[in-house]
Amino acid sequence: MLDSAISIFTAGRNMARLGEGLWITLKISLSSVGLSVLLGIPAGLLMSSKSRFWRAVLRFYLEFIRIMPILVLLFLLYYSLSSVFNINLPATFVSILVFTLWGTAEMADLVRGAVTSLPKHQWESGRALGLKETQLNLYVIVPQAVRRLLPGVINLTTRMIKTTPFVFFINIPDLVKVAQQIVEVAGLRNNLASVWVYGFIFLIYFAICYPISLYSNYLEKAWQT
Amino acid sequence: MKESDQTIIKIHDLHKRFDQTEVLKGIDLDVHQGEVIVIIGPSGCGKSTLLRCLNGLEPINSGTIELNGQIITDPGTDWSQVRQKIGMVFQNYELFPHLNVLDNILLGPTKVQGRQRSEAKAEAESWLDRVELLNKADSYPRQLSGGQKQRVAIVRALCMSPEVMLFDEVTASLDPEMVREVLDVMLSLAKGGLTMLIVTHEMAFARAVADQVIFMDRGLVVEANEPEAFFSNPETERARRFLNIFQFEGVHKVQESL
Ligand SMILES: Nc1ncnc2c1ncn2[C@@H]1O[C@H](COP(=O)(O)OP(=O)(O)O)[C@@H](O)[C@H]1O
Ligand SMILES: [Mg+2]
Numbered sequence: 001m002l003d004s005a006i007s008i009f010t011a012g013r014n015m016a017r018l019g020e021g022l023w024i025t026l027k028i029s030l031s032s033v034g035l036s037v038l039l040g041i042p043a044g045l046l047m048s049s050k051s052r053f054w055r056a057v058l059r060f061y062l063e064f065i066r067i068m069p070i071l072v073l074l075f076l077l078y079y080s081l082s083s084v085f086n087i088n089l090p091a092t093f094v095s096i097l098v099f100t101l102w103g104t105a106e107m108a109d110l111v112r113g114a115v116t117s118l119p120k121h122q123w124e125s126g127r128a129l130g131l132k133e134t135q136l137n138l139y140v141i142v143p144q145a146v147r148r149l150l151p152g153v154i155n156l157t158t159r160m161i162k163t164t165p166f167v168f169f170i171n172i173p174d175l176v177k178v179a180q181q182i183v184e185v186a187g188l189r190n191n192l193a194s195v196w197v198y199g200f201i202f203l204i205y206f207a208i209c210y211p212i213s214l215y216s217n218y219l220e221k222a223w224q225t
Numbered sequence: 226m227k228e229s230d231q232t233i234i235k236i237h238d239l240h241k242r243f244d245q246t247e248v249l250k251g252i253d254l255d256v257h258q259g260e261v262i263v264i265i266g267p268s269g270c271g272k273s274t275l276l277r278c279l280n281g282l283e284p285i286n287s288g289t290i291e292l293n294g295q296i297i298t299d300p301g302t303d304w305s306q307v308r309q310k311i312g313m314v315f316q317n318y319e320l321f322p323h324l325n326v327l328d329n330i331l332l333g334p335t336k337v338q339g340r341q342r343s344e345a346k347a348e349a350e351s352w353l354d355r356v357e358l359l360n361k362a363d364s365y366p367r368q369l370s371g372g373q374k375q376r377v378a379i380v381r382a383l384c385m386s387p388e389v390m391l392f393d394e395v396t397a398s399l400d401p402e403m404v405r406e407v408l409d410v411m412l413s414l415a416k417g418g419l420t421m422l423i424v425t426h427e428m429a430f431a432r433a434v435a436d437q438v439i440f441m442d443r444g445l446v447v448e449a450n451e452p453e454a455f456f457s458n459p460e461t462e463r464a465r466r467f468l469n470i471f472q473f474e475g476v477h478k479v480q481e482s483l
Pocket of ligand 1: 243248266267268269270271272273274275
């Protein structure tokens with residue numbers, strides 16, 4: 001039985017295809033997380049700033065992104081743009097864009113939460129030293145917020161990795177899509193194929209997400225000093 | 226005592242409102258070079274607000290504050306510049322928890338004043354030595370006692386080389402056995418000729434350190450006098466009643482210890 005299971009993975013280029021699928025999954029999710037963190041920090045600082053204008057704009061953006069299903073955004077930017085405006089964006093680009101739009105909104109809200117949870121006197125003692133607002137953010141507020149952000153960012157990263165299979169709907173062969181194709185073929189001969197293949201996928205996801213969460217636990221401890 | 230005639234801070238008819246309530250109702254006060262002014266008064270009378278107005282943490286409603294002859298309460302004041310000259314230490318230990326003691330102290334000198342780290346570090350270390358905390362330079366705030374944190378906060382403000390220091394009840398949150406070590410540091414700064422504005426409830430300390438005592442009540446300066454005169458024979462009924470509270474506390478403590 002194990003032999004037939006192994007043969008599913010050794011057949012043809014199956015292993016290589018799974019590897020390629022995994023690469024796409026990681027490429028999309030990790031680029032999106034990276035961009036979301038970069039864009040989400042300034043957005044979150046603006047969301048917790050005094051400016052009513054930016055607070056309103058970003059609040060609206062956040063609500064919009066939360067209400068809109070990811071899949072609809074993918075379709076809009078991939079299919080609708082090309083059919084209505086004749087703009088053809090590469091599928092990978094569209095998926096990173098959509099996940100970044102989503103991630104930035106979530107990240108901004110995380111940053112806002114972390115920043116507003118800092119005690120007020122952190123700002124005052126920074127100002128009393130003569131720090132300008134940007135310096136205050138850079139050296140006092142952001143470093144402390146980052147520590148409080150960590151659990152949320154890890155959570156966002158794993159959610160992002162788990163949500164990437166949606167890209168299958170715009171024809172990107174990510175890990176899950178490849179697995180499904182393999183099961184379709186192998187399932188004809190081996191009716192346990194789906195168990196083996198999806199079980200394997202499960203292990204891969206676990207092997208990626210578990211170390212991330214271990215690392216976050218480690219950092220949380222290390223940063224307690 | 227050793228203050229010169231040079232006025233560093235000149236407060237004229239300062240008014241401050243929070244919403245509808247007027248918290249400062251026309252304060253006039255001059256602070257001379259080398260002078261130690263202690264501000265006392267019942268809680269809620271506006272002492273903290275007054276200090277916070279001096280370094281722009283609270284905007285004022287009317288009146289003027291001058292620093293070295295320049296009005297700093299106009300719009301367009303560069304508060305970063307002003308705050309380098311007016312240092313402040315607060316009641317709550319407000320060190321930055323993610324930075325060790327040395328980095329807490331060096332943040333201002335290196336980032337705001339653009340000084341060389343090595344040169345600023347030497348100064349920081351000599352101050353830390355003076356307050357007996359040199360061995361804590363690499364510690365993080367959470368590893369320090371309240372009294373140690375406040376001494377670091379004082380050093381952090383001093384390393385900006387301010388012309389005036391504001392102290393807002395810096396011992397009020399400390400355990401009693403740590404109050405002394407912080408007050409001793411302030412006393413030695415006073416002896417060294419630093420200009421200071423101190424809000425405190427430590428009456429014996431106020432008497433020892435002050436060149437002038439300001440008694441505030443309900444947003445006004447009710448009495449201003451030399452410490453001996455003020456504490457032994459206050460001119461106003463309100464000041465007398467306020468001081469009585471402390472005497473009663475003193476008697477109370479003696480009775481308890483008997
Ligand atoms: N940010 C604020 N908003 C509204 N009221 C305030 C604020 N800060 C202080 N107050 C009020 O102003 C008055 C003076 O406060 P404060 O200056 O802190 O007094 P003190 O330091 O003498 O105890 C108090 O009645 C206090 O409730
Ligand atoms: Mg106060």
